[in-house]
Amino acid sequence: MSPVEQQQDERDARWSTYPNSRTVLAVVHNITAATRLFDVLGVLASDPRIRIEFSRTGSSAFDADTSGFLEARGARETPWRTALTQSFDLAVAASYGGELHRIQAPLAVVPHGMGYNKFLAANRKSQIANHVESPVFGLSEEWLMYDGRVVPSLIVLSHSEQRDRLLRSCPEADPKALVAGDICFDRLHASTPLRATYRRAFDVRPQQKLIVISSTWGRDSLLAVHPELPRTLAAALPADDYRVTLAVHPNVPAHHSRWQLSEYLSGAARAGVHIPDTVDDWRTALVAADLVVGDHGSVSFYGAALGLPLLLATAPTHTVDPGSPIAQLLTAAPRFDESADPTHQIRSTIADHVADRYAEITTLTTSEPGCGAAVLRTALYELLDLAEPTEPAELDALPLPRRPITGPDSHVVQVVTGSDRTATITRYPAESLRAGTSPRPGTHLAAGVREPRVRWLQLADLVIGGAGNDTERWITDTLTRMPGCAWATAPESPGRWLLGDGEHLLRVDGSDHACRLFASLAYHLVARGGTVPDLAGRWTMHCGGEALSVTAIETTERKATRSSAGKP
Structure with missing residues (x-):
């Protein structure tokens, strides 16, 4: 012994x-x-x-x-x-x-x-x-x-x-x-057969693009050089076409504290950026991703090694060994231009990318x-000095993410109606109004109640509530307390929402996503001279590459009135 x-x-x-x-x-x-x-x-x-x-x-x-x-x-x-x-x-x-x-x-x-x-x-x-x-x-x-x-x-x-x-x-x-x-890259690569599974777990729809914003630590990192980039990028993108998640080096919260980091990123979170709960979630997100916006950290390199398109928000070549693979990637990858249209940059980078673009560099990931x-x-x-086990050494695939990527709760909405009771709806995060501007002409503000800014409630044309009891009464009370808001909507039961303007009440059947979109369509139509009875029937809305349908019925059980708020 x-x-x-x-x-x-x-x-x-x-x-x-x-x-x-x-x-x-x-x-x-x-x-x-x-x-x-x-x-x-x-x-x-x-x-x-x-x-x-x-x-x-x-x-x-x-x-x-x-x-x-x-x-x-x-x-x-x-x-x-x-x-x-x-x-x-x-x-x-x-x-x-x-x-x-x-x-x-x-x-x-x-x-x-x-x-x-x-x-x-x-x-x-x-x-x-x-x-x-x-x-x-x-x-x-x-x-x-x-x-x-x-x-x-x-x-x-x-x-x-x-x-x-x-x-x-x-x-x-x-x-x-x-x-x-x-071993880390081996797990990433071995988990790629589960890419569709991870995307479903993140609730990323097939037609949506998932962007991973990655920042290492220190004064040359993405968050140091462009601290507002996660918020401004997410706020500029059509909310139903993209999902955005953040991969932050653990040294950042270790130095600044998790609370302080969450405050720094609060605007990004309101813009729909997913802030992972655990330090391991970046790996699953990377396998599920369509593009990485990063810096000189390992996540950017691993993404390129998986064949993903890459845009560099910062490329501090002076911080790395010029003979290293990271230095080569910093020289080869295109830059993200904050002054240019982010949607065009991202779409063109994804469309023009070939999976082996960086293969000569990323082959240096592992021998x-x-x-x-x-x-x-x-x-x-x-x-x-111990005999190896007889069974082969194996790795586990990456675990499923703990939370879905929900996107923003409040939106600036543009509606374009078509023929045959159809409409095309484009939504942007309400965080795009942060500079103090009001919604652009031809758009309206649909404010969710999950984490609204007070100014959004003041500007809201439509307020969207969550699940709860007595939805009809919630609509009445909410509109009474928000006299500048035209409509309110919330789910009554799974697959059924109520939508009211203080005088009329509609029962809307469809998915939660479709019912939220229909509320914006209803506001748009009535604001342009339509009547509530015109809203009844079946509608199809095109949004984020999907066609979603609802059926609306004006209820006659009891019409909501603003004056009835607070009364039995």
């Missing part, structure tokens, strides 16, 4: 259920690194011979919320100072920094993004004082060596080009390097496509 095994027995033998004979220390720097650690540890975690303990180094500037992240995953922490006094059979990290040299175990370090690309100094004060260029994070002596020795026992690289750069910048570390592929788990598992079991 090894000393480590003996120590393990002394600590846990009396209480252990599983026959653990090896102990692995998962070294956690921050949430970003932790997400990649969970990918990597999956090749070990189901083996009953192995026990995994987690410990935070406390060295990262972005350590905030990391403990809560681990707790939410059900992982138990060992205090870092305690971990440094104990011996382990293996330690695995997904970042550098902190007292890694003090760990009493062979240390394997994996990348936490798309390889190693960015310049980053371990000692920022030293860099400024000496006016030197930052070393490449993860490939330089500054990160890999301590007191003249290479700290990791295993330096995991995703592609052989990284080994070439490692050999140039820190030749002493080359014997420790292993090109093992990219072991589809084999990352197998190669890495073999290396880790060798370090553990």
Whole structure:
């Protein structure tokens, strides 16, 4: 029995259920690194011979919320100072920094993004004082060596080009390097057969385009250079043709706080931008996406590697190694022009794109496509001096997203009527009115009640309510309290809505989406001289590439009147 095994027995033998004979220390720097650690540890975690303990180094500037992240995953922490006094059979990290040299175990370090690309100094004060260029994070002596020795026992690289750069910048570390592929990208690629499934789970309709806006962290990132871009882009797009989701690097909320980030993005959320609940949702969104608007972060590169069109909102080539794949992509990909028509840019970028446009660059994602788990598992079991399981190393497909992408709740609406009781309806997020403008002539404001601005309620021509009891009374009371609003509508039951103007009441049968659209059609027709009885019957509306139909009946049970509000 090894000393480590003996120590393990002394600590846990009396209480252990599983026959653990090896102990692995998962070294956690921050949430970003932790997400990649969970990918990597999956090749070990189901083996009953192995026990995994987690410990935070406390060295990262972005350590905030990391403990809560681990707790939410059900992982138990060992205090870092305690971990440094104990011996382990293996330690695995997904970042550098902190007292890694003090760990009493062979240390394997994996990348936490798309390889190693960015310049980053371990000692920022030293860099400024000496006016030197930052070393490449993860490939330089500054990160890999301590007191003249290479700290990791295993330096995991995703592609052989990284080994070439490692050999140039820190030749002493080359014997420790292993090109093992990219487990994260392998999961992304392996999940592409479920693209239609993810889109359905996001409630993205087949004809809609899903845009992923991706921002890494720091002063050169998309959110730093163009902090309003998520809001302004979503507000400028036809709301029924597009869905927009945001992929924000976990270091951003770690520094600014989740509350502060949600406030910064509140306008974007009102414009319909989906703000994911978890740090993993970006992967599912990327598989489901039609286009990425990004920067020099890994998400942009992974999107291009999946064959997606890419527009760069910022391309800070000075922040990355000029010999890296990211640098090549920043040079090759087109720029997003905030001063130009965003709808035209997005449509033309998608229409003109060919899936292998960046293939010469994105082939540098991994040297072991589809084999990352197998190669890495073999290396880790060798370090553990433990026989590998006989079953093959496999990855799980990405989980379904937790929430649908709902889009905005309030809209500026344009209606164009056709013949034979048809209409074409185009809606834009009401957030487009943020500059203080009123709806353009020929349009109207349909305000939802989910999260309206007070000014939207003041300008609303139509208010749209949610599900609840006594819909007819809600319509009457709401219109009495909003004298400038012409119509109100809300669901009465699944597939049936009520629509009223304070004097007349219509019962409308159709999908929720169709009933909301019909309310805008009704407002448009009556505002232009039509009568409520003219609204009765079947209507077909074309919106966002779909044809939706409703049947409207003017009810005679009890007509709503504004004066009856508040009376029994």
